[in-house]
């Protein structure tokens with residue numbers, strides 16, 4: 001069985017100017033205060049792709065994801081996300097970009113003193129969604145991750161897998177174009193981890209570009225899409241697998257349609273930004 | 278612009294400190310209120326000293342004693358001359374008879390002693406008061422220098438020493454309270470800024486998550502600034518309230534005690550709110566320029 005909506009196969013020559021590229025790295029170096037994290041990293045990710053980022057600890061996986069969210073800026077080279085070049089980015093516009101990027105972490109990062117529902121609603125509140133739509137959208141994503149019944153619970157009253165599903169719901173509630181997940185399964189047992197990966201597949205099926213990092217060999221082995229391997233701060237392999245992956249067919253179509261009232265301000269501003277290499 | 282959900286979120290977050298960190302917030306308000314109380318007391322004392330000084334200056338005057346061998350007409354000519362001197366306000370004539378009568382009245386039971394004198398020993402005199410602009414040591418001294426040279430004048434009595442002393446002490450006090458006030462002012466900002474830093478540290482997770490989901494710095498900052506202002510407001514009201522009660526109690530014993538007017542009290546509270554704002558701004562500035570470390 002093949003994926004209903006296979007990832008587009010990007011041509012080998014795709015560069016930063018590829019119109020389908022939603023993320024492109026162009027000879028990127030990243031230097032922290034006393035530590036070189038990345039050197040000469042070049043790759044592009046097309047809209048709607050599903051990418052697994054792997055490599056040993058300290059390889060630079062988190063750094064790559066951080067660059068995409070513009071929480072770090074390249075020391076050399078260029079990172080372009082949705083047409084916005086990092087080195088020419090006005091820092092005041094970073095929040096706008098973040099609203100189009102969902103971000104999920106190994107440690108979930110939920111607000112411990114707020115209910116599941118409030119945690120998810122928080123992301124909508126920040127972007128200025130009116131109350132009525134917040135209620136609707138929160139209900140929709142919580143239903144999609146299967147936690148609507150537990151919406152009044154606090155994070156500590158949930159299992160690790162459930163907490164990660166809340167984090168994914170929060171990341172998805174603003175209908176981002178990109179979902180970044182930094183070792184989303186790192187704290188989970190293999191079965192729960194697979195459930196989370198399945199959930200990411202469903203997110204990708206709805207058209208969201210998903211990029212996650214992991215050093216779980218099992219997940220990498222069975223992952224049927226694109227795999228990027230980093231080691232010591234350089235990209236050592238970029239493999240496009242087209243292995244059919246057996247995923248549950250019970251997934252409901254249309255699950256991840258855009259939420260009502262979803263806005264994508266970046267989509268408008270992107271056009272104004274000159275795209276350059 | 279913010280929508281209703283955001284406004285209500287910001288409003289509830291601004292008071293979050295009062296719910297989640299009751300002790301820290303309470304202690305901060307008390308410390309701030311004490312600092313502000315010191316500030317207000319200093320201001321009040323300065324205000325009262327100023328009023329006192331103004332009254333004392335009103336009593337600043339000259340008495341010109343005149344030669345007793347001159348005709349009354351000759352002496353009467355001095356009045357217009359005195360009035361042309363810049364700074365002179367009023368000139369009152371006391372003739373020697375009136376002076377003696379007054380002296381007699383002051384002596385009371387001892388008045389018969391005066392019968393022993395064969396002539397009136399008291400000279401006629403002019404009493405000179407000054408316009409508001411001339412009620413200062415330099416101007417008065419200049420006027421004195423001028424009139425003492427007149428040949429009709431035998432002596433000029435200047436009742437100024439104690440005004441000088443009062444002036445000196447007021448100046449010293451004002452300088453001291455300026456210095457103390459400045460220190461107290463800085464301390465108050467420091468206290469607020471520290472509390473807000475604590476608040477921010479304990480809210481670092483929510484700030485991180487706000488940045489993660491794309492909140493602007495302004496949105497993140499607002500509740501903290503509001504919290505600082507609310508704290509400043511409560512501390513200011515507390516200090517002003519305590520002072521009002523204290524002055525009401527004291528006014529039974531101290532006549533003519535000046536308290537802040539309604540507008541001044543209001544201004545003081547506004548000042549405290551600004552202080553709270555400044556404190557939390559100082560605390561936020563550094564934090565928000567840091568990397569969000571998502």
Ligand SMILES: Nc1ncnc2c1ncn2[C@@H]1O[C@H](COP(=O)(O)OP(=O)(O)OP(=O)(O)O)[C@@H](O)[C@H]1O
Pocket residue numbers: 032033034035036037055056057058059060061062063064215
């Ligand atoms: N904030 C930082 N300051 C300084 N050095 C850092 C910082 N973050 C990461 N590094 C360094 O940069 C390098 C790459 O780190 P990164 O977090 O990207 O690795 P990673 O592949 O995500 O590792 P892991 O699998 O352990 O999460 C490491 O050597 C790390 O020590």
Ligand SMILES: [Mg+2]
Pocket residue numbers: 061062063182
């Ligand atoms: Mg990492």
